[in-house]
Amino acid sequence: MSDKKGVDILDLIRKVLFTDFVKGLKITLGYNVSKSITHRYPDDEKWVPYRRFRGVHTLNRDEKGRELCVACELCVKACPTSCITVVPMEDDTGRGIADRVAKVWKVNLVRCMFCGYCEDACPTRAVRLGREYELACSDFACTVRNKEELLLPQPVPESIEGGLVAKARLERSLSGIKVTADLKATKKRAW
Ligand code: SF4
Numbered sequence: 001m002s003d004k005k006g007v008d009i010l011d012l013i014r015k016v017l018f019t020d021f022v023k024g025l026k027i028t029l030g031y032n033v034s035k036s037i038t039h040r041y042p043d044d045e046k047w048v049p050y051r052r053f054r055g056v057h058t059l060n061r062d063e064k065g066r067e068l069c070v071a072c073e074l075c076v077k078a079c080p081t082s083c084i085t086v087v088p089m090e091d092d093t094g095r096g097i098a099d100r101v102a103k104v105w106k107v108n109l110v111r112c113m114f115c116g117y118c119e120d121a122c123p124t125r126a127v128r129l130g131r132e133y134e135l136a137c138s139d140f141a142c143t144v145r146n147k148e149e150l151l152l153p154q155p156v157p158e159s160i161e162g163g164l165v166a167k168a169r170l171e172r173s174l175s176g177i178k179v180t181a182d183l184k185a186t187k188k189r190a191w
């Protein structure tokens with residue numbers, strides 16, 4: 001009984017002195033004077049993800065420039081959303097590492113859930129999930145990426161570790177909106 005009385009008195013003192021209100025105010029004022037962590041994307045800054053990030057697919061070549069994809073279609077079978085299309089063809093010109101190459105290799109990014117099963121299934125490490133994440137576009141056709149686009153060198157090279165912020169610029173033109181990042185001007189940020 002006496003314990004209960006003691007608790008009630010303490011509670012009353014807290015209420016009279018507005019201690020909970022003061023605690024809340026202290027947190028609010030703390031945020032007001034703390035350093036801002038606003039990310040100025042896309043006008044000034046762009047986040048460069050870590051290497052393990054799973055963004056838009058890339059198709060890779062070996063050191064001699066030959067296409068690594070042998071059109072085995074294992075990625076097609078592994079894909080849970082059936083968003084990859086591969087059409088094989090014979091080509092002995094040395095374009096690929098084998099005589100079987102992909103005539104068509106395309107991925108529908110609207111259906112893709114970036115699970116990475118396709119890269120896990122690939123026996124030649126031809127398909128990888130890259131670090132591009134700017135997927136918004138106004139034309140539905142641009143949500144499908146074909147082989148020619150995926151074989152282009154990646155905007156963020158493998159040599160860059162990631163996990164940092166790069167200086168960037170938003171460019172508007174008749175062909176659309178593009179974010180250009182200066183990967184030489186990067187900085188780490190403690191979030
Ligand atoms: S990341 Fe997953 S969903 Fe996307 S294409 Fe690969 S297997 Fe399919």
Ligand code: SF4
Nearest residue numbers: 069070072073075122
């Ligand atoms: S990307 Fe890999 S798994 Fe898919 S068809 Fe080419 S070699 Fe086979």
